[in-house]
Structures are given as structure tokens and as C-alpha cells.
Amino acid sequence: MNIHEYQAKQIFAKYGVPTPRGIIANTPEEAVANAQELGGKIWVVKAQIHAGGRGLGGGVKLARSMDEVKQLASEILGMTLVTHQTGPEGKLVQKVYIEEGADIVDELYLGVVLDRAKEMPVIMASTEGGMDIETVAHNTPEKIIKIAVDPSIGFQGFHGRELVFGLGITDPQEQNKLIKFAKALYQVYMDNDAEMIEINPLIKTGSGDFMALDGKMGFDDSALGRHPDIEAMRDISEEDADEREAGQYGLSYISLDGEIGCMVNGAGLAMGTMDTINYMGGTPANFLDVGGKANAETVAKGFEIILKNPKVKAIFVNIFGGIVRCDRIANGILEATKLVHVHVPVIVRLDGTNAPEAAEILRNANIPNVIAATDLADGAAKAVAAAKGE
Amino acid sequence: MSILVNKDTKVIVQGFTGKEGSFHAEQCLAYGTKIVGGVTPNKGGQEHLGLPVFNTVKDAVDTTGATVSMIFVPPAFVADAVMEAAAAGITLAVVITEGAPVRDMQAAKAFAVKHGMMTIGPNCPGVITAEECKIGIMPGSIFKKGHVGLISKSGTLTYEGANQVCREGFGITTAVGIGGDPIIGLSYKQLLKMFQEDDDTHAIVMIGEIGGDLEIQAAHYIKEHITKPVVAFIAGQTAPAGKRMGHAGAIISGSAGTAKEKMEALEAAGVRVVVSPAEIGKAVKEVLSK
Numbered sequence: 001m002n003i004h005e006y007q008a009k010q011i012f013a014k015y016g017v018p019t020p021r022g023i024i025a026n027t028p029e030e031a032v033a034n035a036q037e038l039g040g041k042i043w044v045v046k047a048q049i050h051a052g053g054r055g056l057g058g059g060v061k062l063a064r065s066m067d068e069v070k071q072l073a074s075e076i077l078g079m080t081l082v083t084h085q086t087g088p089e090g091k092l093v094q095k096v097y098i099e100e101g102a103d104i105v106d107e108l109y110l111g112v113v114l115d116r117a118k119e120m121p122v123i124m125a126s127t128e129g130g131m132d133i134e135t136v137a138h139n140t141p142e143k144i145i146k147i148a149v150d151p152s153i154g155f156q157g158f159h160g161r162e163l164v165f166g167l168g169i170t171d172p173q174e175q176n177k178l179i180k181f182a183k184a185l186y187q188v189y190m191d192n193d194a195e196m197i198e199i200n201p202l203i204k205t206g207s208g209d210f211m212a213l214d215g216k217m218g219f220d221d222s223a224l225g226r227h228p229d230i231e232a233m234r235d236i237s238e239e240d241a242d243e244r245e246a247g248q249y250g251l252s253y254i255s256l257d258g259e260i261g262c263m264v265n266g267a268g269l270a271m272g273t274m275d276t277i278n279y280m281g282g283t284p285a286n287f288l289d290v291g292g293k294a295n296a297e298t299v300a301k302g303f304e305i306i307l308k309n310p311k312v313k314a315i316f317v318n319i320f321g322g323i324v325r326c327d328r329i330a331n332g333i334l335e336a337t338k339l340v341h342v343h344v345p346v347i348v349r350l351d352g353t354n355a356p357e358a359a360e361i362l363r364n365a366n367i368p369n370v371i372a373a374t375d376l377a378d379g380a381a382k383a384v385a386a387a388k389g390e
Numbered sequence: 391m392s393i394l395v396n397k398d399t400k401v402i403v404q405g406f407t408g409k410e411g412s413f414h415a416e417q418c419l420a421y422g423t424k425i426v427g428g429v430t431p432n433k434g435g436q437e438h439l440g441l442p443v444f445n446t447v448k449d450a451v452d453t454t455g456a457t458v459s460m461i462f463v464p465p466a467f468v469a470d471a472v473m474e475a476a477a478a479g480i481t482l483a484v485v486i487t488e489g490a491p492v493r494d495m496q497a498a499k500a501f502a503v504k505h506g507m508m509t510i511g512p513n514c515p516g517v518i519t520a521e522e523c524k525i526g527i528m529p530g531s532i533f534k535k536g537h538v539g540l541i542s543k544s545g546t547l548t549y550e551g552a553n554q555v556c557r558e559g560f561g562i563t564t565a566v567g568i569g570g571d572p573i574i575g576l577s578y579k580q581l582l583k584m585f586q587e588d589d590d591t592h593a594i595v596m597i598g599e600i601g602g603d604l605e606i607q608a609a610h611y612i613k614e615h616i617t618k619p620v621v622a623f624i625a626g627q628t629a630p631a632g633k634r635m636g637h638a639g640a641i642i643s644g645s646a647g648t649a650k651e652k653m654e655a656l657e658a659a660g661v662r663v664v665v666s667p668a669e670i671g672k673a674v675k676e677v678l679s680k
Contacts, residue, residue, distance in 0.1 A: 085632075116572050116602040116639070119496055134644040151493070152500060193493050222465060222638060223491035252636045256628070267570060267636025268544020268599055271625035272667035275649075278628045279666045287629070289636040320546045320553075322529035352549060353529050376550065377668035 001219045003233045004048040006097040008215035011192065015184045019212045022099035024048070031073035032066050034098040042101030045072040047093040050238045052132075052200075052216065053083030059093060062101065069098065084132075094237065102213060107201035108167065109133055110182065112189040114196075115148055121189055123147045123182060125163055129201030155186040174208050181210050192230060193223030242305055249301045250291055258283025259387045261306035261315040261344075263299065265290050273318045276376060282384035285312045292324065296335035303340040316383035317348045318376065326350040326358035334365050345386040347371045349379030391590035392519040392564045393539065393581070394482060394508075395458060399523050402450045402480075403428040404471045405462035407438050414462065414486070414527050415439060421524040426454040447478040460516065460525050461485045468512055469494035476505040484525045485511035485575070492638070495573045502575070509575025513638065515545035515567035526567065536561015538674060539585035541578055542597035543570045543637070544625060547667055551595050551623075554671025560678065563591045570599065570637025578608035586616050593619045593678050595670060596661075600626035601640045601647045609655035619677035620661045623670055624649040 009019045023034035035043045047059030054060050059081045063069040073096050082090035107129030115122035125145045128136045137144055145166035147159050160179030169175050181202075189197050196218040203213045224231045236244065246253035252267065256274070260282050264270035267289045274284035286306060290298050299317070306312055321329050330350055337346070346369055350358040362372045371386070373379030395401075401418070405411040406428020416439055419425050427442040427450050434445030444450040447459065459475045461468065461483055468490035475483045476498075483502065490512045502509050510517055516526015520533040532549055534556040542548040548567045555562060566581055568574050578596055585591045594616070598605035605624060612620055627649040629635050631642040642648050653663050664673050 114492060114496075114572060116604075117607070119499065119573050138645075150500075151496060190493070193491055195492070220492045220638075222489045223493065225466065226491075254630070254633050254635065256630065264546075266544055266546025267640060268542070268597065268625045269546035269550055269667070271599060271629055271635055271640070272544075272547055272550070272623070274628045275625060276666040276668055284628055287633075287635055320549045322527075322532075322546075322549055351553065353531060375668065377666070380666075380668065 001221055001224060001234055002050045002238070003217050003230070004050065004095070004235065005046065005215050006048055006095070007233045008217040009212065011188055011217065012212055012215055015188045017181060017184045017188065017212055018210060019215065020099050020102050022097050025073060025096050025098055026094070028070045028073040028077065031096055031098050032070050035063070035066060035069045038098065038100045040100050043069055044099045044101060045069060045076055046097040046099060047076045047079070047081055048095040048097055049081055049086070049091040049093055050235070051083050051085035051091060053085055054081065057081045057083040091238070102203055102211060103206040104203045105206055106204040108204070109200045110185065110202045111196070111198040111200070112186060112194070118148045120148050120150050121186065123149060123159070123163065123186065125167055127167055129203070133198070133200060149186060151190060155183045171208065174204070177208070178210050192227060193220045194218065195220045242308060246288070246301070246305050249298060251298060251302060251305070252287070252289040252291070253305055254287040255309060256284050256286050257311070258285045259311055259313045260383050261285045261309070261312040262318065263288050263290055263302045263306065263315065264318045265292065265320060269318065269320060273316065273376070273380070276380040277316065277384060280380050280384045282380070282387055285309055296332040296339065299333055300336035300339040303336055303342055307340070307342065312344060314345045314347065314383050314386035315342070316379055317346060318379055319350050321350055321352035321354065321358070325354040326352055327354045327361060330358035330361040334361070334367070337367060337370065342369065345369045345371060347373050347379050347383045347386060349373040349376060351375060391588050392522065393584040393588050393591070394517055394564060394566070395519050395523045395525060397422065397424070397522040399424060399458055400454060400456040401425045401458045401460055401525055402447070402454065402456040403460045403462065404447065404475065406430050406443060407433055408462060411462035412439065415460070417530070418460070418524050421530040423523050423525060426456050447474045447480065451478045451480065456480070458482045458484065458525060461487060463487060465489035465491070469498035472498040472509060473501045476502040476507040480507055482508045482510065483575070484516050485509060486514065486516055486527055488513040490571070492572050495571065499573060499575060510566060511569040511575060513571045514569030515548055517564065517566045519564045520562040528565070528567070532556060533565060534561040537563060537590060537592040538595060539563050539588065539591040539593070540565035540595045540597070541581045542567055543599050544597060547597045547623070547625060550667055551597055551670045555595065555674050558671040558675045560674060563588060570639050572602065572639040577604045579611045582608060582611055582616055586618060591618065593621065593674055595674060596620060596622045597667070598622065598624045598652055599637065599640050600624070600629050600635065600642050600649050603647065605652040606655045609652070609659040609661065612656070612661060613659040619680070621670060621673040621677060622656045622661045622663050623667050624652045624663070625667070627665070
């Protein structure tokens, strides 16, 4: 789960990670009231969406008067912001964060992520703040410092020294400030079961202070159960409605842009099915893992979600029946076709325990648009042909 | 021969009396697995499926001499269960549970390694030595005895792969589902080594997926140390970047962890890489008849 910048900064503040002062607004009027409360002469109006690249997309603007705050807030609120991370359809801006202007002398990058190879959190830092970190990593990998922190010892002094010397910070006071900053950020990461924290840019101000000018956080979904405060920050308008609905039924669904709907048990086989369709000259319309319980209800729900996509020309049901026998799954599929009107060909491949009995059940049912397949290759070939109208 | 487990392996079940634990323990017993008891706190002294229940793993190990534990406890208790097993002297923990927090597994695995305990999973189908010992949730009937070792992050692709290998007239020594989480226990590298050293295993099938770099580490290892033929499939060639494909660890982060880079690394290591899982069986036949 991801959260908005303003929410990440609320968490940072609790841990003493310095941020500029700011207040969230839902309307232009609130934006002005917030700017007045903050005081000062310059304010930043920042679109709150779960995607990077907001500045380039026109979602972050400077205001020098209350009129400007109001005007910019009304422009940004309600706009569909397109960035390199939103996809071409963009994202609707429903909230703006009004922040006091900052006196920027230097821009750095600081993040914490899980290093899967080392199996511990790694602090990533760079002098190239404000740039896309992927680009920096690609073009100038030497400009990124990585410091793995073993959670059994936590953030130690030497981690801090590696960080500041790596970034070329020589002033002892600045060194101490940045070390304190990074140590607090590491604690934010650990305490909240974060999956990723990114501050880009982390700024140095004219007075030699460091501040998180931006803040991005993602969390380990498996750990949300023990963080009700973070779960409460969930913004469902940022999530795909179909993926969310599927999730409520225990289905894992991701829409793609092809023509063949897929319904599969197991994430690996679901990806393998998409790959096979692609290999045979077709295009998968979605990823859908029905999990261990492929029964009439879940299959019916799967059909419903797949068929919401008007591009779908055929559905490939690919189930490897293990503990749950194929004959039972076959009956479930037949029942599902009665619950949901399926107007496209459905290719069914059931393999594993009791597969021959299952094929018999499908044949005997004699439903015109249900086509039985013998194995994965056969099923994918039939689905590709059906989608082409052959 | 086989790797990790065989017909003499003594197994206990943590989360023995729960719904999942009971159902699958029963299936494993029916397969022939030597389950010698289970652990459920506060049910010690009772009997379940005709076997003794213990309050702690330590009690179970002291009494039964079990060396392997199959873990079915709920996600929030997985780390505790793994560490309890390690502290009690279990040598291999097989963690079936899906949805354990990453931070928990990080700590639990580090502790397990320190105590010399191997872990399989979490979020995996388990391990099976064909026609001898099944520790997990896979359908036992599709694993016929033979000479192909199988390592897979995905449960159903393990079944798909094993099924094809058996249909081509070959069979399986041991199949290991290593799990699809960001932090897992045994990985390709350690298991490839075991299969290389197992005389009964003549070829190895390795099934990977997008996310992380374990498959790339495996490719480097194969190039240096593996002389047996290896067939590989990497799931997620058509997966979009930045989306989690069912498994917690199956995600392309930025431009890292793609199927393409893994397939290229494996090919460069001399592995027979197939583009579709439908070709695993045929490829095994090819490499074994060379």
C-alpha cells in the first residue's frame, strides 16, 4: 500500500525527520486559509497523487500571493495529472498540499528499501537530488551510495559516517544533522513495516538544515494488520476499482491491454499462461489468480470482472487441480456459466487429479461456447484461435 | 537417493490441530510421510490424527527425535514458529503459510541461519521426494519417482512442470517449492548444489519468476558449478513493471527483476531456457536424450 506525500510527512514529523510546514486542502478556499495560517511570502501548491514526476506534469507550483494560491489550487484540484508513473490516462487530483516555501541551497536523495539479495534494509543516498533515481543509477551508478543496515544491530555511528563522507559533507554540524536525519528515517522504515521510503529531494537550506521536501512511502501489505493507523491512510480512489473488487473475493487481478481473458489458479501459472498466450501470437487481457479455491462462486466472480473489459474476445480458464479435484472444478465452472452470462468462447483446461473425468463432464454438458482443452499448449492455442474468430 | 527428505525423515507439524494443518497432515500421512506428532500450545498431551500433540517444539523434538517441521501457523506467528523450531534443534523448517510480514521473515531467517537450520518458504507448496515423503500441500499423485530434480518459486508451476516431466516418461527425485516472497529460505543456489551432488538426479528443472535476482545468482552458480543439464522457465515475460503479480516478491522494480534479464543470464550459463511452461516436459526429454 502507498500513501500520499502529506501523509508520509506526518509520519516523518512523529520521528523528528524535519519537513517544511504544510497543511492539506480539499478546496481552493481551504488552500488560501492554509497559506494564511502558515504565513510567509511564498507557498508551494502540490497535487497529492500516488505517483512521481508531479512537478514535470504541472502538479507542483509556486505561489507568491493569496490570489495566486487560490488560482493555482483551483487549477490543480480536479485536474487529471499525467506523469511518467501514472500511465497515459493520468490521475485525478483531489487534494492539494499547501506548504511553506523553502530556501534551497542543495538537493540530495535519500531512501530506504529492502535489499532482497542482502536480506536487509539498505539506505540509498545520492548527491543528485531531484533527478529520477533510476536514471542516476543507470547513467552514473557511482553517484549512488548504498549502506545496508542489519536490523539486529540497527543504525550505528559507522553507517552515519559512511553516509556523510560518501555524500562529501564536511561541515561537522551538517554531518551531525544529516546522520540524525537518516537514523530517524531508518526507524520510520522499521517501526512501520515500510517497503520503501524515498525523499527526493532532501534539501539543504541556507541555514545548513536538512529537510524532506518530498516524501514517498510504500508499506508491506502483509504487515498492515498490525498498523491500523497506516491502514487508515489508505486512499481507495488511488486503487484500481476492479483490482480492489477482485481482492474482496480473494482473487488477485491485474488488467492488461490484450484480448484474451485469463483465469488461473496460482500466481506463477497465471503468469505462465499469459506468457504462453503471448508466445502463441495472442495477447493476454489480464492476470487473474483464483487461488486455491476455484469454486462456482469465485469462478463466476472472475468471469464478471474479466467481462467488464470490452476488449475481451475469449476467456482461457487454466486450472491445475491438485488437492481440489478437477471434476469438482468442472462442475463449478458449469455452474458459474449459469450465474454469469458469458458471451465469448471459454476455453477450459483442467489438468491434474481426475482430469479425464472433468473433461467428460464438460463434454456432456454440451454448452456451445465452452471448449475443452487437453493441456496448457492446446488450451492457449485454442484461446488464441477463438480470439481471432477462427 | 534424493535431497533434503526421504522415507525415514521424522516430521512434526506446527499448527497441527488447526484446519489447514490437520487437513494437510492427514494427506501427508496418507502419502507415507513419517509424521511423528505436532505442536499446538495448550493442547500438549492430547492426541490428534492418532499422534501426540506437544505444547512446544522442544518437547516434540525431545520426545520424537523429529528433525523436520512443517509450519501452518497464521501469518503473524510465522517468525515465532520458525525461530522456535531453530532453537529446538530442528534442521529443516518447511513454511507453507502465505502472508508473513517481510520484516518478521528477515529476522527469523537470520536466526535460523545462525542456528544452522534450513528453511523452505514461506508461501510455498513444500518439498516432496517422490513416492517417499511429502511435506507440504502438493498433490502427491503427480510426482512419479525418477531422476529429475525440480526447484520452483510457484506452486502450480511445480505441479505443471512435474506433470509434464512424468508424462514424457521421466520422473522426479525431489521437488522443492521455494516460495514467492521477497525473503525466502533455501534458494536455487543451495538446491542446485544438492541436486548436483545427488547421484540419482540426472537433470534439473528450475522455474523462476520476475522480481529480485535469485535466478541471476543461480545462473552464475550454474556456469561455475553445475554439470548436469538444467531446463528453466521464468514466469512473467508479459508482466507490467511496478505491479505485484500475486506473489509478494513477483514485482519488477524500476527496470530490475525482469524475466528477460533472467532468461538471458540463464541462457548465457548454458541453461535450456523455454519461453512457455508448456515446453518444460519436451525440453527435459531433449536434454536427457542428448
